[in-house]
Amino acid sequence: xxxxxxxxxxxxDPFILEFLKAVLEASGYPVVTASDGREALHxxxxxxxxxxLLDMAMPILDGRGFLQEMRHGSALExxxxxxxxMDDARRLARDLKAEGWLQKPFDLDALLNTVERLLE
Numbered sequence: 001x002x003x004x005x006x007x008x009x010x011x012x013d014p015f016i017l018e019f020l021k022a023v024l025e026a027s028g029y030p031v032v033t034a035s036d037g038r039e040a041l042h043x044x045x046x047x048x049x050x051x052x053l054l055d056m057a058m059p060i061l062d063g064r065g066f067l068q069e070m071r072h073g074s075a076l077e078x079x080x081x082x083x084x085x086m087d088d089a090r091r092l093a094r095d096l097k098a099e100g101w102l103q104k105p106f107d108l109d110a111l112l113n114t115v116e117r118l119l120e
Contacts, residue, residue, distance in 0.1 A: 005050030006030035007115065010040040010066065011083065012058040020053065020111075027112060029119075037061030041069055049078050051118050053102075056084040056092070067096055079118045 007029050011017045014035070021031045032049065034040035038061040040052075056063035063082065070076060079099035082092055083106070093101035100114050 002028040002030070004030070004119065005048060005078075006032045007119075008032050008034065008040060008043055008049035008052045008078075010034045010037065010052065010058070010063070011055040012036055013055070016055075023108060023111070024115065027115075029115065037063065037066030037069070040066055044070065044076060048076055051115060052078050052080045053083055053115075054080055054098075056082060056086065064096065067098075081114055081118065 007024055009017060009020045009024070009031060011020070012035050017033050017035065021033055024031045032043055032047070034043050036058045041061070054063045054066065061069070067080065081100040081102060082089060082096060082098045083102045083104060084092060085104040086092060089101040089103040099118055102111060102114060
């Protein structure tokens with residue numbers, strides 16, 4: 001297991017959540033998961049992640065709402081990667097001041113390259 005802070009993966013699709021957890025852990029990263037933005041905010045209370053992989057379209061609290069609450073109520077400075085099926089993921093990431101984006105469905109190499117780059 002690679003040392004350091006865990007990656008927080010936030011997605012309401014249980015398949016994507018478990019898949020990302022398995023892939024990242026197999027690559028040596030510690031992973032914490034949440035199925036919506038509200039649960040992700042609770043995860044932040046128990047530890048600061050080194051990176052957040054954030055789905056945009058979720059019930060209860062979506063990705064945009066999570067980012068607003070996280071940035072307003074916390075001194076957390078973890079890089080955020082927006083994960084979305086929306087057409088212009090790059091523009092969305094820029095508008096949200098995220099450090100990266102992954103267009104769904106995403107390529108595993110792109111995922112791992114993005115994670116590695118942001119955790120260096």
